[in-house]
Amino acid sequence: PYTTLFRSHLPAYTCLETVQRSTGRSRSAKGLEPLDTLRLEILYTGDKELYASPGARNFSNEHPRAFVSSGMIGDGIFASHIHSIFVSESALFQWRGEDNIGHDRGWSRAVKYDFRIAPIQSGWIVSVPGGRGVVGERGTFWADPDTLDLLKVEIHADEIPATLAVEEIAVTLNYARMRIGAD
Secondary structure, rough: OOOOOOOOOOOOOOEEEEEEEEEEOOOOOOOEEEEEEEEEEEEEEOOOOEEEEEOOOEEHHHHOHHHHOOOOOOHHHHHHHHHHHHHHOOOEEEEEEEEEOOHHHOOOOOOOEEEEEEEHHOOOEEOOOOOOEEEEEEEEEEEEEOOOOOEEEEEEEEOOOOOOOOOOOEEEEEEEOOOOOOO
């Protein structure tokens, strides 16, 4: 039921990335407590990501760490996961059929696929204080069956090494065509 699909490259694109960070530092509270919300504009072009503060006129190749005062932040999330899923030939896909998830967002139709990438093929390296390890990826994506536009991707770290003090890592990417500039 799982099949391999791939494309030859990723197109240039931009996004406004919103990162909601949480912490589990409080021993009195169960689960995670919201820490903060970060926003960065990201431009993927020429196989690299460039970053800017929202509304800034210029992008730079500085690590996203330059845009936050403290805490964990990563780079490459915008393009690296999409590359792993659709370009690297390492993802296995399972068709889940048509889905009405996007009717409230204006999608006329959407098809749904699950995917899985083994840690040895994912290249997703997680570094936290006291540990570093490679994790796999699993998740779901939705696409427009007529235009093949990607609509949404949900990604979860899979097979997290026990040596990492991490319970869960989740990434949600929402896509839409946007006009850039006056034309």
